[in-house]
Amino acid sequence: MKLVGISGALIGAKTAKMVNEVLIRAKQKDPDLDIELIDLRDYQIEFVVGKPLESYNDDTKNVIEKIVGADFFVIGTPVYQASITGALKNLFDHLPTTVFESKVVGYVSTAGSNHHSLVAENQLRPILSFFKALVASKNVFVSNDSFNSENEIINVDVDRRLSELADELLFLQQKLKG
Template sequence: MSKKLVVGLSGNLTRPSKTNAFVSHIACELASRAGAASSVFDIEDLGPSFPPARQLADLDPAARAIVELVLGADVLVVGSPTFKGSYTGLFKHFFDLLDPSSLRGKPIILAATGGGERHSLIVEHQLRPLFGFFEAQTMPTAIYASDKDFANGVLVSEAVLARARQAVAEACRVAGAPNRVGLAA
């Protein structure tokens, strides 16, 4: 049996990125606890062929390879910074290119970042309906982190870290992966 794969996708367009750090933290913890491999990408990694693409065939080979990793993942960790109360436009564009059945049943951890608490419902009001359309299996625990939850780009909030651990445990159960508690910080 091949090793399970956890793929993280951050809807951020700039680097360094708190959203990428957040998604990476969750994906790495999940991979560690499940004995899986992990890869994390930003929307920016899709390169110049991505913004004008109208279908997957319009993407260059490097961008298509990222899409194939996302589609082939055993578990996804998706996150977006909050932009005007929702996910970024290019984050949505990525999912617009996918076949509606391509994520059916796929376990997904939802995460988002934002400047303050007033955007915390992005995960429930924006991300969960998006992945509901795809009939993905979103974890019950979604995670939001605001600027105050980070120090020097590193997630430091114990409350947010605890929610991340809870979502990771849920994903391990759903994916049928061992939950090697104690291996990840």
């Protein structure tokens, strides 16, 4: 089984850190699990302009192929201007509409304050529903005060919730695969 994490941030490290934490925790619980982090900071994903996928650059094609080939996912986004990132939305616009169909997807979101705690729930969940994903229930929101200056998680509740999300993703995926 392949669990792919997608960090939808183009700057900063907190979102990628959160997504990677879920990947690592899932791998610790299932050593046979294949994990991969797609950190959008590492790729030059072109803007969608309506042309076929093969017409886009290699980074765009490579990332889409990795996502299409995965069995289940954890997606992360920081909250900018009370919304998910444009980079993540652009990535979704590249994906075939069946990419998450009947696949388990969890998510994490980060923001400067708790005022943005429901952004992912109100914006990311409907997108995942459009893609017919099986959305996890133990998704995690984290505000900046849960990190220290080295971007390490210092909030024990967040730490616990990340483990619970990893557990839920594995449980749902195993049940789905029978």
